[in-house]
Amino acid sequence: MLRIARPHLFAFLPLLVAGFASAIALAYAAAIFSPVMPPPVGLQVELFQPVPDPNWRWLVNRHHSIGHTCMVFRRASRDTPGGTLAFSTPLSASSYELPSWSAIPARGMKVDDHAFGWPLRCMRAVQYQPQDRTEFRVIQGWNASSGEIWLPRRVLPLPLLANSLILGAMLWALFIGPRLWRDLSRARRGQCLKCAYDLRATPVGSPCPECGSISEHARATPAPPF
Structure with a gap:
């Protein structure tokens, strides 16, 4: 037998190689055909920085659709109005990969962390953008000419291997x-x-x-x- x-x-x-190609193709398909900003999942959550900062806070919101998950981080002044906050005791700064940069605009920073793939998210595209849309703009992904499609180029090795298998x-x-x-x-x-x-x-x-x-x-x- x-x-x-x-x-x-x-x-x-050879089918493992085909699985690897399929994982990449599904990630790009999710980036192209899913909404730029999927519907939000749950309430916005206030997340403090690892180092106590009395003047700034993170506002974290999760958006989700098939093959596409987007974590939106807004670093705003604690005096900034707007948004519904849900305080969750188990949530800590280590629960998310907080974005970092060398310079922080005075009016805060918005970071859209897009993850694509199926069944696991295996590729990412990250956009850093201040709220005042000034010169602090860094894009880690291929941006379509329309400005509405983010094609990822950062690979997440373990999820990509799992998807290939x-x-x-x-x-x-x-x-x-x-x-x-x-x-x-x-x-x-x-x-x-x-x-x-x-x-x-x-x-x-x-x-x-x-x-x-x-x-x-x-x-x-x-x-x-x-």
Whole structure:
């Protein structure tokens, strides 16, 4: 049985490459076809800096659609009005990767952290933009000419590897799994793996009388006595 299954198992290697390509393609498809800013999920959460800062705060909001999750960070003065705050005790600064930069505009900073991919988010595009839209603008992603599509170029290695394995396994189950199940079923019934001819009376090592191929059963299983 292992000898029958081995070629089908080796077929997973090229399908793993196909899974990697599919993971990249799905991430870019999510970037192109999902909303630029998906619907918000939950209430806005106030998040303090790791170092106590009495004058500034983070406002964190999560947006989500299929294949696309966006974390919006707004670093604003504590006197800035607007927004619904939900205080959550388990939430801490270490729960998110807080953005950092060398200079902070006086009016605060807005950071859109887009993550794309399916089933896991495996690529990112990050936009840093101050609220006053001045010179502090850094884009880590490919921006379409319309300014409405963010194409990621930062890879998240572990999620990308996981997506490659998951999608490769799905491709294997779709294209190789049925053939392996068919061959194992025929071998258990003593049939030719190619044409399903009954080989139980065929001498060991002899070709199949129907199609001429030599199956695992014909080589490994002796003919029953009469």
